[in-house]
Amino acid sequence: MIRIDVSKIKNWELIKEKHSEWYYKKIFPQIGIAIEKIEKKYQDNESNQKVTYENQDIVKRYIDLLKKIKSEGKKFVIKENLFFDYKIDEINFLSKIMKKEKKKKSILEEMFLLFKINKKYLPHKLFSYDEFPNHTREWNRHKLLSLTEIEICPYCQRNYISSFEENDDKRTTADLDHFYPKSLYPFLALSLYNFIPSCQICNSRFKGTKDTYNSVYPYEESFDDLGAKFKTSKEIIYEILGEKDSEFFVNINYGNLKDEDNKKVQNSVSNLGLDKVYKKSHNQYIKDLLDNIEKYPEKYLESCVEIFDEYYKDDIKKEIVIKYFIDIIKEPYRKRIENGEPLAKLTKDIFDEFKIKI
Known part of the structure; x- marks a missing residue:
C-alpha cells in the first residue's frame, strides 16, 4: 500500500473547493x-x-x-x-x-x-453516496478522480487506474472506494478524505464492506513508512538463477514491527488480499529482474568488450564498462521506483533483499 500525498496532487485545492461547494448546495x-x-x-x-x-x-x-x-x-x-x-x-x-x-x-x-x-x-x-453524480453534471465522480491524476491503485500498486475522455466528458477506469465503508460509517459516505481511487480488484473483489478502522490509512501512511516489505526466499531465487526448476513465494514481511503497526498492516493485507495476489503472480517479473541484473550482463558485456577489444584490453577498463552497462540495465527499474509505477515497491524491496544498489 502506498501513501496518497495530497501535497503532490496539483489540483487538490480545486477538488476540495468543488466538492465542498457541491455538498453545501446539495446535502x-x-x-x-x-x-x-x-x-x-x-x-x-x-x-x-x-x-x-x-x-x-x-x-x-x-x-x-x-x-x-x-x-x-x-x-x-x-x-x-x-x-x-x-x-x-x-x-x-x-x-x-x-x-x-x-x-x-x-x-x-x-x-x-x-x-x-x-x-x-x-x-x-x-449522506447518500447515490446523490453524488457519476457523470454528466458539473461536479461528479469521474471529474474528481480525473483531477487527482492518480494512475496507480494505492492499495495494491499493481494495476493502472486510467483517466480518459469520452464525448467531451472526463471518464476513468478507477473505482472510488470508501476507505471506511458506508455500511458502518454512513456519515462519511461523501467525505473527500474517505475516498480512495482504486482498482476494481482491490475495491470489489477483496475489500468490500470490511471494517478498516484499525488498518493502514493511505492519506497518512504507507507500508514503506511503517517498514513492511515484500520478501522472497533468497536460496530458492538463487536456485532459479542457476536454472533449477523451483517454486518460490512472495511474502509481506511485517513481523518485526511494533504491535500497533503490525496489527494495522496485518489487517490491510487481509482486507485487500495482498498476500494472495502477490504470492506467486509476479514470479516471472522477479526472475527476469534478477536475471537481467545478476546473470545476463556479465555474459553480454564480455561479448561487447571482445568486439571493442582494441579499446578495452586491460581489466580495469573492462570492469568500468561492465559497471556502466549494469547501471544502464538498472535504469528502467530505477525509473519504475521513482515514478511509483506498478510493482515499484516490490521492485525496491527485491533490490534491498538481494543488496543490489539502485
Missing part, C-alpha cells in the same frame, strides 16, 4: 432540518414509558453527531480529521448503531421506528 441544507425534526420527536418521547434511557441515549448521540457536522458548514466533507475529537469507544458506538446489513435494520433504524422519526433523516439517507 447541507437537509442536516439542519434533520436536527430540528429529530429533536422534536425526541422531546415528544421523553416522557414515554416505553422509551428507555438507553433508547434515548442512542438518539441523543446521533443528534450530537449531526450538530457537530452542521457546525463545520461546507468544510465537513473536506475535513482531514474524519472522526472529529471522538475517542475509539464513541467511534465504535456510532459504527455499531449505524451498521447496515442486507435485509436487517440497524439499531438506529429501530430507534427511528420507536420514536416515529422519518427514515429520510437516517445517516445513509442524509
Whole structure:
C-alpha cells in the first residue's frame, strides 16, 4: 500500500473547493432540518414509558453527531480529521448503531421506528453516496478522480487506474472506494478524505464492506513508512538463477514491527488480499529482474568488450564498462521506483533483499 500525498496532487485545492461547494448546495441544507425534526420527536418521547434511557441515549448521540457536522458548514466533507475529537469507544458506538446489513435494520433504524422519526433523516439517507453524480453534471465522480491524476491503485500498486475522455466528458477506469465503508460509517459516505481511487480488484473483489478502522490509512501512511516489505526466499531465487526448476513465494514481511503497526498492516493485507495476489503472480517479473541484473550482463558485456577489444584490453577498463552497462540495465527499474509505477515497491524491496544498489 502506498501513501496518497495530497501535497503532490496539483489540483487538490480545486477538488476540495468543488466538492465542498457541491455538498453545501446539495446535502447541507437537509442536516439542519434533520436536527430540528429529530429533536422534536425526541422531546415528544421523553416522557414515554416505553422509551428507555438507553433508547434515548442512542438518539441523543446521533443528534450530537449531526450538530457537530452542521457546525463545520461546507468544510465537513473536506475535513482531514474524519472522526472529529471522538475517542475509539464513541467511534465504535456510532459504527455499531449505524451498521447496515442486507435485509436487517440497524439499531438506529429501530430507534427511528420507536420514536416515529422519518427514515429520510437516517445517516445513509442524509449522506447518500447515490446523490453524488457519476457523470454528466458539473461536479461528479469521474471529474474528481480525473483531477487527482492518480494512475496507480494505492492499495495494491499493481494495476493502472486510467483517466480518459469520452464525448467531451472526463471518464476513468478507477473505482472510488470508501476507505471506511458506508455500511458502518454512513456519515462519511461523501467525505473527500474517505475516498480512495482504486482498482476494481482491490475495491470489489477483496475489500468490500470490511471494517478498516484499525488498518493502514493511505492519506497518512504507507507500508514503506511503517517498514513492511515484500520478501522472497533468497536460496530458492538463487536456485532459479542457476536454472533449477523451483517454486518460490512472495511474502509481506511485517513481523518485526511494533504491535500497533503490525496489527494495522496485518489487517490491510487481509482486507485487500495482498498476500494472495502477490504470492506467486509476479514470479516471472522477479526472475527476469534478477536475471537481467545478476546473470545476463556479465555474459553480454564480455561479448561487447571482445568486439571493442582494441579499446578495452586491460581489466580495469573492462570492469568500468561492465559497471556502466549494469547501471544502464538498472535504469528502467530505477525509473519504475521513482515514478511509483506498478510493482515499484516490490521492485525496491527485491533490490534491498538481494543488496543490489539502485
